[in-house]
Amino acid sequence: MKITVAADACCGAGQCVLTAPEVFDQRDEDGTVVLLDGTPPAERHDAVREAAALCPAGVIELHA
Amino acid sequence: MTARPLAVVGASAAGLAAAETARRSGWTGPLTLIGDEPHLPYDRPPLSKQLLHGTWESERLLLRTADQLAPLDLDLRLGTRATALDAATRTLTLDDGARLACAGIVVATGVTARTLPGADALDGVLTLRTLDDAVALRARLAGAGHRLAVVGNGVLGCEAAAVARELGHEVTLIGRDAFPMARAVGPEVGMLLAEEHRTRGVHLLTGDVADFLTGPVPGTTGGVRLTDGTEVPADTVLLAIGSDPAVDWLRGEPALDTTDGLRCDAYCAAAPGIYAAGDVARWDHPLHGVPLRFEHRMNATEQGMAAARNLLAELAAETAPGPDTPERRPFAPVPYFWSDQYGIKLQAYGLTADADRTETTVLDRAARSAVALYGRDGAATGVLAAGLPPRQVRALRAVVATPQPWEEARARARAVLAPA
Numbered sequence: 001m002k003i004t005v006a007a008d009a010c011c012g013a014g015q016c017v018l019t020a021p022e023v024f025d026q027r028d029e030d031g032t033v034v035l036l037d038g039t040p041p042a043e044r045h046d047a048v049r050e051a052a053a054l055c056p057a058g059v060i061e062l063h064a
Numbered sequence: 065m066t067a068r069p070l071a072v073v074g075a076s077a078a079g080l081a082a083a084e085t086a087r088r089s090g091w092t093g094p095l096t097l098i099g100d101e102p103h104l105p106y107d108r109p110p111l112s113k114q115l116l117h118g119t120w121e122s123e124r125l126l127l128r129t130a131d132q133l134a135p136l137d138l139d140l141r142l143g144t145r146a147t148a149l150d151a152a153t154r155t156l157t158l159d160d161g162a163r164l165a166c167a168g169i170v171v172a173t174g175v176t177a178r179t180l181p182g183a184d185a186l187d188g189v190l191t192l193r194t195l196d197d198a199v200a201l202r203a204r205l206a207g208a209g210h211r212l213a214v215v216g217n218g219v220l221g222c223e224a225a226a227v228a229r230e231l232g233h234e235v236t237l238i239g240r241d242a243f244p245m246a247r248a249v250g251p252e253v254g255m256l257l258a259e260e261h262r263t264r265g266v267h268l269l270t271g272d273v274a275d276f277l278t279g280p281v282p283g284t285t286g287g288v289r290l291t292d293g294t295e296v297p298a299d300t301v302l303l304a305i306g307s308d309p310a311v312d313w314l315r316g317e318p319a320l321d322t323t324d325g326l327r328c329d330a331y332c333a334a335a336p337g338i339y340a341a342g343d344v345a346r347w348d349h350p351l352h353g354v355p356l357r358f359e360h361r362m363n364a365t366e367q368g369m370a371a372a373r374n375l376l377a378e379l380a381a382e383t384a385p386g387p388d389t390p391e392r393r394p395f396a397p398v399p400y401f402w403s404d405q406y407g408i409k410l411q412a413y414g415l416t417a418d419a420d421r422t423e424t425t426v427l428d429r430a431a432r433s434a435v436a437l438y439g440r441d442g443a444a445t446g447v448l449a450a451g452l453p454p455r456q457v458r459a460l461r462a463v464v465a466t467p468q469p470w471e472e473a474r475a476r477a478r479a480v481l482a483p484a
């Protein structure tokens with residue numbers, strides 16, 4: 001799994017950090033998403049998929 | 065006999081989440097997504113922000129591109145309205161005359177903007193709910209020196225007023241409540257917002273609209289008149305006076321309770337095989353003990369996912385019960401909404417409306433940073449943050465994730481704010 005984020009469209013809800021804290025963080029200044037791990041290990045894939053589905057701005061993209 | 069489809073009515077945030085979740089959770093049968101708008105599912109929050117402002121174009125609002133939708137193998141029926149639902153047979157009637165007998169149905173028809181008598185007859189009186197609405201409003205705000213009257217100072221009216229001011233127009237924001245968004249977030253946060261809007265040059269008026277003024281050209285608006293006689297001349301009037309759940313099409317089905325939304329149980333079920341999600345759904349939140357309905361973007365996705373999972377679990381139990389049949393789960397989210405006005409981002413968790421107790425701490429008046437705690441019946445139920453770093457915002461969420469005694473929550477919120 002490879003993750004990309006379109007940070008410029010992020011609305012700062014922080015749902016990704018709550019769902020997969022090892023993979024996502026937020027910038028202190030404006031809450032914009034920060035990708036910590038673009039190729040997370042298999043045990044985190046479910047959480048990442050959940051985070052991508054929940055993201056209210058749809059900015060998390062998953063590539064096989 | 066061909067397999068019955070799973071049908072989702074309403075092709076927006078909640079409906080799309082339900083359809084995607086159904087596929088991800090193993091629904092291999094036909095999957096029908098019905099939406100009365102002509103567009104592919106798109107996102108609404110940017111309508112009153114980036115789209116109105118002109119920083120984003122319509123294509124940017126699509127929740128999924130056609131390519132991203134392809135793997136879902138949807139029977140996508142856009143521009144199609146569901147006109148009736150028969151609960152006992154799980155059958156939908158569509159406005160093209162089709163009747164669709166379904167395995168299960170998710171109702172995700174959202175809400176529609178309220179309007180005022182006489183508005184339809186006048187050019188220049190608009191509402192803001194759909195992409196087409198937003199494009200129409202943006203077109204009217206093209207060019208400079210336009211006069212806009214915004215009726216309703218809830219979240220939608222506030223956001224539209226902010227953008228119109230940023231575009232340089234003359235803006236009057238009219239509300240029944242003295243302070244913007246007061247009903248949702250209380251008077252103290254409302255006062256802070258009022259200060260910001262005023263500083264930015266918005267005229268704030270408290271009052272109720274009596275009727276529309278007519279413009280120089282017959283059939284066009286000239287603004288509004290308030291019940292106290294005040295006249296607000298304007299070239300465009302935006303009605304942002306709330307919305308009504310889109311349940312008219314369900315009213316013929318006596319098995320469904322459609323009083324203020326489609327009434328559901330804690331699993332988001334309205335009847336066997338019939339679930340609801342998003343702005344239209346009123347359900348029993350297991351932690352709050354009262355039926356709730358939210359018009360929040362995050363809830364649309366979360367509830368769409370939950371409703372689809374529970375519907376599939378119910379269908380599995382109906383057709384092939386076994387030890388591996390998934391269990392339905394009560395839908396118990398921590399509600400969340402945000403609003404962007406100028407540079408201010410408001411973020412709220414839990415229940416902030418209808419509080420009987422509010423404690424607001426203004427951290428920096430000029431920077432509009434503040435925290436508010438909301439409570440009901442001795443328990444803290446909600447929190448709002450403006451201008452706080454994300455780590456603190458997430459920590460405040462934890463304080464109200466489950467309602468807890470007011471004093472305890474208050475102490476925990478203070479600890480979050482205390483300098484490290």
Ligand SMILES: Cc1cc2nc3c(=O)[nH]c(=O)nc-3n(C[C@H](O)[C@H](O)[C@H](O)COP(=O)(O)OP(=O)(O)OC[C@H]3O[C@@H](n4cnc5c(N)ncnc54)[C@H](O)[C@@H]3O)c2cc1C
Nearest residue numbers: 074076077078100108109146173174342343359360361364
């Ligand atoms: C301008 C604007 C700004 C917003 N900003 C924010 C924000 O900043 N933060 C936030 O948390 N929330 C915000 N929201 C709220 C958020 O957009 C909604 O909560 C969300 O769109 C709800 O999604 P939904 O799928 O439940 O309903 P909707 O998005 O309303 O979608 C329902 C769909 O069903 C269709 N439909 C209705 N009846 C039928 C029928 N009989 N047959 C077929 N189709 C039908 C409708 O046309 C619509 O396309 C905003 C809303 C608006 C309008």
